Structure formats: structure tokens, C-alpha cells
Amino acid sequence: MAQTEPASRGAYAKSAETRRTILDAAIVAFGEHGLEGASTRAIAAAAGVNQPALNYHFGSKDGLYVECARAIVERFAAGTAPASAAAIALLADGAPIEPVEALARLHQLMDALVETLVLNEEAAIWAGFVAREMNAPGAAFAILYENLWQPGTELAARLISAARGEHRPGEDSRLEALMLISNLIAFTNGRRVSKAIMGWSDIGSEQVAAVRRSIARQIDALVAAKTGE
Structure with a gap:
């Protein structure tokens, strides 16, 4: 034995x-x-x-295709798990949420997305598969939508709303969450173009820090614009 x-x-x-x-x-x-x-x-x-x-x-090939979608979801979730868990715990508590805490969790979540989608070159490999399902939905669309796109955007939208002192996300918050996350596609599908535009030979910690700062400024600006701060 x-x-x-x-x-x-x-x-x-x-x-x-x-x-x-x-x-x-x-x-x-x-x-x-x-x-x-x-x-x-x-x-x-x-x-x-x-x-x-x-x-x-x-x-079969169809079975392999579906499992590719599940693998992408799992690998993406692995990179964002701590930040997502902290955000979900904050929102699930049921107690009043301090806007400053929601804002901190939103920054943390977007930092994790930057690490996963910008620093991790594997995300650029996933991008072709994901883009095909976005443009021509097939067998993997529901897996990606239900386990990645929709819950991720909704989580960001709920944090944006909470950071503004609102009780629930509306159209504005969902649109802003969608736009924030979509910014990072420039470093997946458009990675080569983005590097050329920025004059970056590679994307390392220095470049990731610059992207993170840019996203952080956008977050602070959209929250401040709504609250009048």
C-alpha cells in the first residue's frame, strides 16, 4: 500500500x-x-x-472547446481570487458599507485585474479564444458570460455604487464598470499595438505600475464626479 x-x-x-x-x-x-x-x-x-x-x-473536439472556456475561467479566477473574495465579503455582509472601504476594495479588484490581464502574458493567449466568443457566440459563450463577464462586471458595478454611497448599482455604474474593465483589453487583444503606441519593448513591473496608476485615476475621478467631491 x-x-x-x-x-x-x-x-x-x-x-x-x-x-x-x-x-x-x-x-x-x-x-x-x-x-x-x-x-x-x-x-x-x-x-x-x-x-x-x-x-x-x-x-471530442466540441468537448475540448468547452473545457478550454472553463480553463480560461479558472485561470482568470485564480489571479483575481483574493481581491474578488474581499469585495464579495464586504458586499455580502448586509451592514452599511463605508464608501471609503468600497473604494479601497474597488482599487484592489482593479489592481488584480491589471496583474492578471496586463502583466500575465498568458492572458494575451486567451484573448483570441475569448474574442471569437464575443464576436460570434458559440458553445463557450454561456460559460464565459455566466462565470466571467457578467459576475465580474456586476461586482465592479456594485463597488462603484457603494463607493458613491448608493444602495445598488444602476445603469451608470454598470456602464462605468464595463468601461473600466474594457480598458484592459488594450493589453490582451491589442497588446502588440499598445506596446508600440507606448514605445514599450516589453511589459514588466514598471509598465504595469503605470497602467495601475492610470486606472486608479479613472476610478477616483468617476467616483468623485458622482459624489461631487
């Missing part, structure tokens, strides 16, 4: 690693070619596995 358990854990770890490798290759392929244009044979080759291994883990 002492020998079997470590062997089992090793096999599980190898299986999980193979699954992730396939997903990494598939996200790129689907982002570049779409569901119909991507070849499972090419995905398997890019992942360094054979076709039966791909079928074993995902069943």
Missing part, C-alpha cells in the same frame, strides 16, 4: 499535466482558427500527445 499510493499520485499528476498541455495548445489553436477551423490532429501534435490521449481526456 505504501508503494501504490505514491505511484497513484504520480499517475494523477502526469494525467493532470497532460490535460493542461492539451488545453494550452487548444486555446491557441481555437483562438487562431475557431472551432471549425482548428484540427484536433494539429492540437495533439502541438501538445506532444497522440489523438487517443486527446480523446481520452476530452472525448
Whole structure:
């Protein structure tokens, strides 16, 4: 038994690693070619596995496509989890919320989004897949909308409203949350263009700090404009 358990854990770890490798290759392929244009044979080759291994883990190309969407949601959530959890806890308390605390949580949430979407180059790889589902909704649209786009925007909108001393988000807060988050797409889909415009050869901690400052100024300005501060 002492020998079997470590062997089992090793096999599980190898299986999980193979699954992730396939997903990494598939996200790129689907982002570049779409569901119909991507070849499972090419995905398997890019992942360094054979076709039966791909079928074993995902069943079919459609199954693999859907799992790519779930993987993107999970990876995005991993980068924003602490900030999202703190914001949700504040809003779920039921007690009156101090605007200054809501504002702090909003800054924290947007900082986490900057780290995830701007500093993390993997987000630029997700961008092709996500953009296709935005422009031509398919099998993955509901997964991305229900687990990523809608709850993320709503959370930011609720924090904006709370920072203004409002009880619930309205059209203005949702639109402003949407615009704040959309700013960061310049560093996913438009990463190459944004780097060229800014004269940045790469995006590191210094560039991320500049983006963070810009977003922070936008947050403070939109909250102040509404409260008259």
C-alpha cells in the first residue's frame, strides 16, 4: 500500500499535466482558427500527445472547446481570487458599507485585474479564444458570460455604487464598470499595438505600475464626479 499510493499520485499528476498541455495548445489553436477551423490532429501534435490521449481526456473536439472556456475561467479566477473574495465579503455582509472601504476594495479588484490581464502574458493567449466568443457566440459563450463577464462586471458595478454611497448599482455604474474593465483589453487583444503606441519593448513591473496608476485615476475621478467631491 505504501508503494501504490505514491505511484497513484504520480499517475494523477502526469494525467493532470497532460490535460493542461492539451488545453494550452487548444486555446491557441481555437483562438487562431475557431472551432471549425482548428484540427484536433494539429492540437495533439502541438501538445506532444497522440489523438487517443486527446480523446481520452476530452472525448471530442466540441468537448475540448468547452473545457478550454472553463480553463480560461479558472485561470482568470485564480489571479483575481483574493481581491474578488474581499469585495464579495464586504458586499455580502448586509451592514452599511463605508464608501471609503468600497473604494479601497474597488482599487484592489482593479489592481488584480491589471496583474492578471496586463502583466500575465498568458492572458494575451486567451484573448483570441475569448474574442471569437464575443464576436460570434458559440458553445463557450454561456460559460464565459455566466462565470466571467457578467459576475465580474456586476461586482465592479456594485463597488462603484457603494463607493458613491448608493444602495445598488444602476445603469451608470454598470456602464462605468464595463468601461473600466474594457480598458484592459488594450493589453490582451491589442497588446502588440499598445506596446508600440507606448514605445514599450516589453511589459514588466514598471509598465504595469503605470497602467495601475492610470486606472486608479479613472476610478477616483468617476467616483468623485458622482459624489461631487
